[in-house]
Amino acid sequence: MKLSTYLMFEGNCREAFTHYEKVLGGKMLAMMDHRGTPAEDQVPPAWRDKILHACLEIDGQMLMASDAPPDRSDGPMRSVSVSVGVKTPEEAERIFAGLSEGGAKVAMPMSETFWSPRFGMLTDRFGTSWMVGAEQPADKMDCG
Numbered sequence: 168m169k170l171s172t173y174l175m176f177e178g179n180c181r182e183a184f185t186h187y188e189k190v191l192g193g194k195m196l197a198m199m200d201h202r203g204t205p206a207e208d209q210v211p212p213a214w215r216d217k218i219l220h221a222c223l224e225i226d227g228q229m230l231m232a233s234d235a236p237p238d239r240s241d242g243p244m245r246s247v248s249v250s251v252g253v254k255t256p257e258e259a260e261r262i263f264a265g266l267s268e269g270g271a272k273v274a275m276p277m278s279e280t281f282w283s284p285r286f287g288m289l290t291d292r293f294g295t296s297w298m299v300g301a302e303q304p305a306d307k308m309d310c311g
Contacts, residue, residue: 173233178217183295186265186268187230194223196229200216217236249296252302253300259286263287275288282300283301285300287299
């Protein structure tokens with residue numbers, strides 16, 4: 168079984184995924200709008216340049232998304248967070264700062280926790296909730 172994250176945006180998927188590519192690294196595998204596809208006639212003309220499917224590969228994992236037309240949207244994502252785990256506190260800080268660019272609602276500022284040397288939570292300007300954390304060093308882990 169393979170689970171993948173698929174985000175739904177309200178018209179700003181292109182901007183969000185361009186930003187995520189910059190902040191998270193990886194390679195944009197797809198950024199397809201509705202024009203020239205069988206879906207073109209299923210959306211209003213003003214929506215045809217919106218994203219039908221985007222796929223960003225990050226370290227062998229896929230983050231996917233699309234724009235949901237207003238009549239097919241349940242509003243911003245509220246009950247899901249994308250969790251990003253990195254090796255170092257410095258990388259966690261860099262990603263948290265990048266995701267915060269342009270305005271974010273910080274639910275938990277980056278700080279040391281009992282499970283991570285650096286962990287924070289935010290909702291970015293695109294409405295995506297994120298949890299960013301650094302791995303706990305092996306000598307600090309208590310698995311028993």
